[in-house]
Amino acid sequence: MGHTAIEKIIMRNTGAQHVTPGEIVVVKPDRVMIHDIFVPFVAEKYRQMGFTRVWNPDKVVLIYDHLVPAAVIDDVRHFKTGDAFAEEVGLSHVHRADGICHQLMVEQGYVKPGDVAFGTDSHTTTYGAVGAFSTGIGYTEMAAILGTGSLWVRVPSTIRVEIEGELPPHVSAKDIILRLLGDIGADGAVYQALEFAGGTVDGMSLSSRMAIANMAVEAGAKCAVFPPDEVSTLYSGAPGFDMATLAPDADAVYDRVIRYKAGELEPVVACPSQPDNICPVRQVAGTRVDQVFIGSCTNGRLEDLQIAADILRGKKVSPFTRLLITPASREIYGQAAESGLLADLIDAGANVTLPGCGLCCGRAGGILAPNEVVLATNNRNFIGRMGDASVQIYLASPAVAAATALAGQIVLP
Amino acid sequence: MQTEFSGRVWVLGDDIDTDIIIPTEYLALPTIADMAPYAFSPLRPQLAGQIQPGDIVVGGKNFGCGSSREQAPEILKELGLSAIIAKSFARIFFRNAVNNGLLLLENADLPDAVTEGDTVAVTVGKQVVHGGKAYPLAPMADNVLEILESGGLVAAMQKRNKAGQA
Known part of the structure; x- marks a missing residue:
C-alpha cells in the first residue's frame, strides 16, 4: 500500500517505514515559529513547566507582526517580554518588524521541502506551499516543544485536490481555494491533509501556492501540501533535493479526490x-x-x-x-x-x-x-x-x- | 478530573469561531480573567455574564474553528464551564482545550435535541443523558486522557521534569 505526500513527510521525520491515518506519532520539528501576540504566554508556560533550556535555539524563530507597529501602549509589553525571553534562552532568529510571520518563514528560507514545522498561528498551514508538513498549535504546546523538541500528532488522512488546465483571465489561486472552501465547507477537511496536484498546480508560482495553503485551515485542515517540485526546491534554496522521496505513490490511499477544470472556474x-x-x-x-x-x-x-x-x-x-x-x-x-x-x-x-x-x-x-x-x-x-x-x-x-x-x-x- | 456531573446548557450554533469566543482586540489584555467578560461578545454580549460555574455550552459542528488563540479554551475554563458539547470540534481548539484541562465531548445528535436552560447529565467516556434519552460518547484516546487527568499539559510537563531531576 502506498503513501500520500504528507504521510511520506511524517515518515521521513520519524524514520518509520509505514504510517496509517489515525495513528498517533511523535515528530521532531525542524523549525518552530512564535509570534508576538502569544510570546508572553509561551514564556510563562515554559517557566511554569520547569524547563531550563531550549532543545535547539537555532530551530526557533520569533516574529513580531500582529502588534507591529504598536497600536496601543500595552502592545509594547509583548515586545519587551519577547526580547527578554529571546535573550534568556538564546534565540538568534528574531524579526522585530520585517513582515508577516508566514511570509518570513518561507521568504527567509526557515522552512524547506520535507520539513516538519509548527507555529503559534493557525495560518502556519502556509508552508505546505514548499512541501513541508506545517500546522498551527497553541502556546502551551509550543512551550512543551521548546523544552522537549517533540510533539505528538495524529497522522491525518488526505484529501487530494487535482486541478487541470489553464485559469481564465483574472481568475487566480485565491479563486481556487475559495471555490474549494465553498464546495467542502468550513469543516470539510477537519483533522485532514489537503494535497494539491495537477497541471494547473505544476505551473503555479510559489506565491500562488502560499495563498492556497494559507487558507486550508479555513476548511479545518490540519495542513496543506504541494509535493516538492522544481518551483519549491529552487525557491527555498534546496536545489538537488530528492523530490521523488516525497512524491505521493500511485497507490496512495486518499479519503477522497476532488477534481477541478481550471477553465471552468470564475472570480x-x-x-x-x-x-x-x-x-x-x-x-x-x-x-x-x-x-x-x-x-x-x-x-x-x-x-x-x-x-x-x-x-x-x-x-x-x-x-x-x-x-x-x-x-x-x-x-x-x-x-x-x-x-x-x-x-x-x-x-x-x-x-x-x-x-x-x-x-x-x-x-x-x-x-x-x-x-x-x-x-x-x-x-x-x-x-x-x-x-x-x-x-x-x-x-x-x-x-x-x-x-x-x-x-x-x-x-x- | 470529574467524570460524572450535571449542568445547565447554553445553546449556540455551527462554526462558533475563535473570534466569537474572544475577539482579537481583547487578546492583549493582561490576564485571562480580564478577557473572560468578553467571551462570545460579537454574538451574544450578555452571555459571559450569565454563565455560572458548572454550566455547559452546547455547539453545532466545527466548534472553535479559526485561529490558534489558546485564550479561547482558557477563557471558557475561567468562566467555570464544566464541558463543551458539540457535533464536532476544530483541531487546534481541540488540542488547546485538552492542554488546558477543558473537557470537550462530541455527539452528533444531542445539540439538536436540547433547548437553552435544559439540564443534561454527563458520564465522561460513556454518555450524555437528556430528557430520559442517552446520547453516546466515544472513549478518549489514552494520550488525551493522560493530559486531562494530569490537569493539563503544564502539569504533565512539571511531572515529567520533576521525574527527570529525581
Missing part, C-alpha cells in the same frame, strides 16, 4: 461572515463598499501587488472608497518600490501601509465602523474580525479587490 467572493460562504462575483456585483484591503499572509506578495497595479495604473480609486494596501514583508515593500509598483498604487489613490498583520486581525491600520462594508484579500471574514461586529466583510482575489476599489462597488475585474 468568486466569500460573503459575510464565513470563508466558506462563497458566491460568484457576478451575483454580488453592485454591492457598495466603503473600503478595500489588499494584503495579508494570503495575498500581500509582489505577484498580488503586480495584479493590483496592472488594474489600478493610470486610474483613480472611487472617491467614496478607501484603498489600503499592506505588503506582506519589508522585502516585498522594497521590491514594489524598486519596480515602480508602489508609485502606481499611490498615484491611483492607495494608502500603502507598513508590513504586518494590522487590519487583517482587526487590531490597527484601518479598522471599520458600524455597518461599513469592506472587500479584502485576506483569509477570514468572521463577525467582528476587522472592526465592529456589524461590519460586512467580503473576501476576494487581488484582481477583484483592485477593480472594486476603482468602482466603489463589487465588480468583475
Whole structure:
C-alpha cells in the first residue's frame, strides 16, 4: 500500500517505514515559529513547566507582526517580554518588524521541502506551499516543544485536490481555494491533509501556492501540501533535493479526490461572515463598499501587488472608497518600490501601509465602523474580525479587490 | 478530573469561531480573567455574564474553528464551564482545550435535541443523558486522557521534569 505526500513527510521525520491515518506519532520539528501576540504566554508556560533550556535555539524563530507597529501602549509589553525571553534562552532568529510571520518563514528560507514545522498561528498551514508538513498549535504546546523538541500528532488522512488546465483571465489561486472552501465547507477537511496536484498546480508560482495553503485551515485542515517540485526546491534554496522521496505513490490511499477544470472556474467572493460562504462575483456585483484591503499572509506578495497595479495604473480609486494596501514583508515593500509598483498604487489613490498583520486581525491600520462594508484579500471574514461586529466583510482575489476599489462597488475585474 | 456531573446548557450554533469566543482586540489584555467578560461578545454580549460555574455550552459542528488563540479554551475554563458539547470540534481548539484541562465531548445528535436552560447529565467516556434519552460518547484516546487527568499539559510537563531531576 502506498503513501500520500504528507504521510511520506511524517515518515521521513520519524524514520518509520509505514504510517496509517489515525495513528498517533511523535515528530521532531525542524523549525518552530512564535509570534508576538502569544510570546508572553509561551514564556510563562515554559517557566511554569520547569524547563531550563531550549532543545535547539537555532530551530526557533520569533516574529513580531500582529502588534507591529504598536497600536496601543500595552502592545509594547509583548515586545519587551519577547526580547527578554529571546535573550534568556538564546534565540538568534528574531524579526522585530520585517513582515508577516508566514511570509518570513518561507521568504527567509526557515522552512524547506520535507520539513516538519509548527507555529503559534493557525495560518502556519502556509508552508505546505514548499512541501513541508506545517500546522498551527497553541502556546502551551509550543512551550512543551521548546523544552522537549517533540510533539505528538495524529497522522491525518488526505484529501487530494487535482486541478487541470489553464485559469481564465483574472481568475487566480485565491479563486481556487475559495471555490474549494465553498464546495467542502468550513469543516470539510477537519483533522485532514489537503494535497494539491495537477497541471494547473505544476505551473503555479510559489506565491500562488502560499495563498492556497494559507487558507486550508479555513476548511479545518490540519495542513496543506504541494509535493516538492522544481518551483519549491529552487525557491527555498534546496536545489538537488530528492523530490521523488516525497512524491505521493500511485497507490496512495486518499479519503477522497476532488477534481477541478481550471477553465471552468470564475472570480468568486466569500460573503459575510464565513470563508466558506462563497458566491460568484457576478451575483454580488453592485454591492457598495466603503473600503478595500489588499494584503495579508494570503495575498500581500509582489505577484498580488503586480495584479493590483496592472488594474489600478493610470486610474483613480472611487472617491467614496478607501484603498489600503499592506505588503506582506519589508522585502516585498522594497521590491514594489524598486519596480515602480508602489508609485502606481499611490498615484491611483492607495494608502500603502507598513508590513504586518494590522487590519487583517482587526487590531490597527484601518479598522471599520458600524455597518461599513469592506472587500479584502485576506483569509477570514468572521463577525467582528476587522472592526465592529456589524461590519460586512467580503473576501476576494487581488484582481477583484483592485477593480472594486476603482468602482466603489463589487465588480468583475 | 470529574467524570460524572450535571449542568445547565447554553445553546449556540455551527462554526462558533475563535473570534466569537474572544475577539482579537481583547487578546492583549493582561490576564485571562480580564478577557473572560468578553467571551462570545460579537454574538451574544450578555452571555459571559450569565454563565455560572458548572454550566455547559452546547455547539453545532466545527466548534472553535479559526485561529490558534489558546485564550479561547482558557477563557471558557475561567468562566467555570464544566464541558463543551458539540457535533464536532476544530483541531487546534481541540488540542488547546485538552492542554488546558477543558473537557470537550462530541455527539452528533444531542445539540439538536436540547433547548437553552435544559439540564443534561454527563458520564465522561460513556454518555450524555437528556430528557430520559442517552446520547453516546466515544472513549478518549489514552494520550488525551493522560493530559486531562494530569490537569493539563503544564502539569504533565512539571511531572515529567520533576521525574527527570529525581
